[in-house]
Amino acid sequence: MRHQVPCASVRAELSEYHDGELSIDAQILIQSHLQACVACRLEAAALADLGDALRTMAGSVPGRSAADTGVIAGAVLDRVRVEQQQSLSMQVRTLFEDMHWVWAGLGATAALVFCVVASAGVLHAASDEKPESLAGIITALANQGSNDNPVQLADTMSAPRALFELPMPVSEHDAELALSAVVTREGRIQNLAVLAEQAAALHVKPEVLIAMLQAASRARFAPAISGGLPVAVNVVWLVTSTTVKGRPDYDLYLLAPPRRPSSQSLPSPLPVAKRPPAPVKSPAAGDDGLTAV
Amino acid sequence: MESRLIAGQFVKDAGALGWSEVGTGEAALIQRCAAGEESACAELVANHERMVFQLALHLMGDRDEALDLSQEVFLRVFRTLHAFRGHSALKTWIYRIAINQARNRQRWWRRRRRSDQVQLEQHVQDHGELRQPGDGDAPDRAFARKEMATRLWAALDALPFDQRTVIVLREIDGLSYDDIADSLSVAVGTVKSRLTRARQTLRRELREVREVREVRS
Numbered sequence: 001m002r003h004q005v006p007c008a009s010v011r012a013e014l015s016e017y018h019d020g021e022l023s024i025d026a027q028i029l030i031q032s033h034l035q036a037c038v039a040c041r042l043e044a045a046a047l048a049d050l051g052d053a054l055r056t057m058a059g060s061v062p063g064r065s066a067a068d069t070g071v072i073a074g075a076v077l078d079r080v081r082v083e084q085q086q087s088l089s090m091q092v093r094t095l096f097e098d099m100h101w102v103w104a105g106l107g108a109t110a111a112l113v114f115c116v117v118a119s120a121g122v123l124h125a126a127s128d129e130k131p132e133s134l135a136g137i138i139t140a141l142a143n144q145g146s147n148d149n150p151v152q153l154a155d156t157m158s159a160p161r162a163l164f165e166l167p168m169p170v171s172e173h174d175a176e177l178a179l180s181a182v183v184t185r186e187g188r189i190q191n192l193a194v195l196a197e198q199a200a201a202l203h204v205k206p207e208v209l210i211a212m213l214q215a216a217s218r219a220r221f222a223p224a225i226s227g228g229l230p231v232a233v234n235v236v237w238l239v240t241s242t243t244v245k246g247r248p249d250y251d252l253y254l255l256a257p258p259r260r261p262s263s264q265s266l267p268s269p270l271p272v273a274k275r276p277p278a279p280v281k282s283p284a285a286g287d288d289g290l291t292a293v
Numbered sequence: 294m295e296s297r298l299i300a301g302q303f304v305k306d307a308g309a310l311g312w313s314e315v316g317t318g319e320a321a322l323i324q325r326c327a328a329g330e331e332s333a334c335a336e337l338v339a340n341h342e343r344m345v346f347q348l349a350l351h352l353m354g355d356r357d358e359a360l361d362l363s364q365e366v367f368l369r370v371f372r373t374l375h376a377f378r379g380h381s382a383l384k385t386w387i388y389r390i391a392i393n394q395a396r397n398r399q400r401w402w403r404r405r406r407r408s409d410q411v412q413l414e415q416h417v418q419d420h421g422e423l424r425q426p427g428d429g430d431a432p433d434r435a436f437a438r439k440e441m442a443t444r445l446w447a448a449l450d451a452l453p454f455d456q457r458t459v460i461v462l463r464e465i466d467g468l469s470y471d472d473i474a475d476s477l478s479v480a481v482g483t484v485k486s487r488l489t490r491a492r493q494t495l496r497r498e499l500r501e502v503r504e505v506r507e508v509r510s
Contacts, residue, residue, distance in 0.1 A: 019488075051464045054464040054495070058347070
C-alpha cells in the first residue's frame with residue numbers, strides 16, 4: 001500500500017510526534033499515516049512503551065519518599081541562617097563587641113605601619129650606590145663607554161676634538177708633558193694626571209705644573225662618538241713647551257751666499273753661550289778652597 | 294524580625310526585574326525571597342523541592358547524593374536570586390541550576406560510586422525491594438516488572454550525562470523541547486538529537502529484556 005507520507009519521513013518525526021512537539025498539520029498527517037501503516041504504528045507504540053517504562057521505573061526508585069522532600073526545606077533554611085550568621089557584617093559586628101581587642105588590633109596595626117615606614121626609610125637612605133662598592137663596579141663594568149668605564153679609542157670611533165684654543169702657562173724650560181685623562185660623554189676632562197714615568201723627570205716648576213693642570217682641566221671637547229652615541233674615552237694629552245732661540249740677523253744669514261768654510265768646523269746656527277770667566281785665585285786666599293768671582 | 298533573617302547577600306535589585314516569563318504570584322514570591330522573608334524562602338523550597346529532588350535522584354542515581362545535591366541547588370538559588378531576571382520561568386531556571394550542579398558533581402561521584410558499587414541483591418537488602426505499581430499482582434508479573442525497572446535503571450545510568458538529562462527531563466519530568474533547551478543552554482536541535490540517541494539505546498535494552506522474558510515464558 002502506498003502512503004501519502006513516506007515511512008522514512010514519518011519515522012524521522014515520530015519522536016517529536018510522540019512528545020507533542022509537532023504542529024497540528026504535521027500531527028494530523030502522521031496520525032493518518034499511523035492508522036494505515038502497521039510498521040510505523042509499532043514504532044510509535046515502542047516509543048510510548050519506553051516512556052511508560054521510564055515513568056514506572058521513576059516511581060519505583062528506592063528512597064523516594066515524602067520524608068526526603070520535607071528534610072530539604074529545613075536543611076536549606078538552616079544552612080542559610082548559618083551562612084547569614086557567618087557573613088562578614090556579622091563577624092565585624094562581633095569583632096567590635098569587645099573594645100579591648102579593637103585597641104589591641106589598632107595598636108598592632110600602628111606598630112606595623114611604623115615598622116614599614118621605618119624600613120622603607122632605611123632602604124631609601126641606603127639606596128645610593130657608591131662607585132667603589134661591588135655593586136657600583138659591576139654596574140660600571142656592565143655599562144661600557146660610561147664616564148665610570150671609559151673605553152679605548154678605536155678606529156670605528158670619531159676622536160674627541162677640542163672646542164676652543166686653550167692658553168697654557170709657558171715654562172721657562174723646554175718640556176714635554178704627557179697627561180692622562182678621560183674625556184667624558186659630556187666632553188669634560190676628568191681623572192687628569194701626569195703620567196707617572198714623566199713626573200719624576202720633569203724640570204717644570206711645581207707652580208707652573210699646577211697651573212697647566214688647572215688650565216687643562218678647564219678644556220672642553222666634542223666627545224668621542226661610537227655608533228652615533230657619545231662615549232667616554234681614555235686619552236693621553238701631550239703638552240709640549242719648546243723655546244726657539246735665534247739671533248736677530250739670522251734671516252740675513254740664511255739669505256747670504258754660502259761661504260767656503262775656512263776650517264773644518266761649521267758655524268753654529270745658534271749662539272753659543274758665553275763661558276763664564278775662570279775664577280781668579282786670590283793671592284790672599286789660603287788653602288781653604290773658597291773662590292771669588 | 295524572624296522573617297528578615299535570610300536577608301543579606303541576596304537582597305538586591307529584585308524589584309527591577311523584567312518578569313516576562315514569570316507569573317504574578319511567582320514574581321511576588323521571588324521578591325519576598327529576595328527581600329529576605331524566611332516564610333517565602335520556605336514556600337519556594339516547598340514548591341520545588343520534589344521536582345529538584347527527583348531530578349537529582351534520576352541524574353545521580355543515589356538517594357543521599359540527591360538529597361545533598363538538592364540542598365546545594367536551593368542554596369545556590371537563594372545566593373543568586375538577585376541575578377534572576379525573569380527571562381525564563383523560575384522552574385526552568387531552577388532546573389538549569391540543578392543540571393549544572395549535577396554535571397559538576399557527577400564526574401567524581403560516578404568514579405567514587407563505581408569503586409564501591411554494590412550488587413543489586415545487596416542494594417535490595419539495604420533499601421528494600423523496588424516498589425512497583427501493582428505489586429499485589431501475580432508474583433511472576435511483579436518479578437518481570439522489577440527486572441525491567443532494574444535493567445532500565447542500569448541502562449539509564451550508563452547513558453552519557455547529556456543524554457540522560459534530556460531523557461529524564463522529557464519522559465519523567467515532562468518538559469517541552471524549548472524548556473529543556475533553555476535548561477541546558479543548548480539549541481532545540483541538540484535536544485532532539487540527544488533524545489533520539491538516548492531513546493535508541495534504551496529501546497535496545499528494553500527489547501532485550503522482553504526477548505529474555507519471552508524465552509522464559
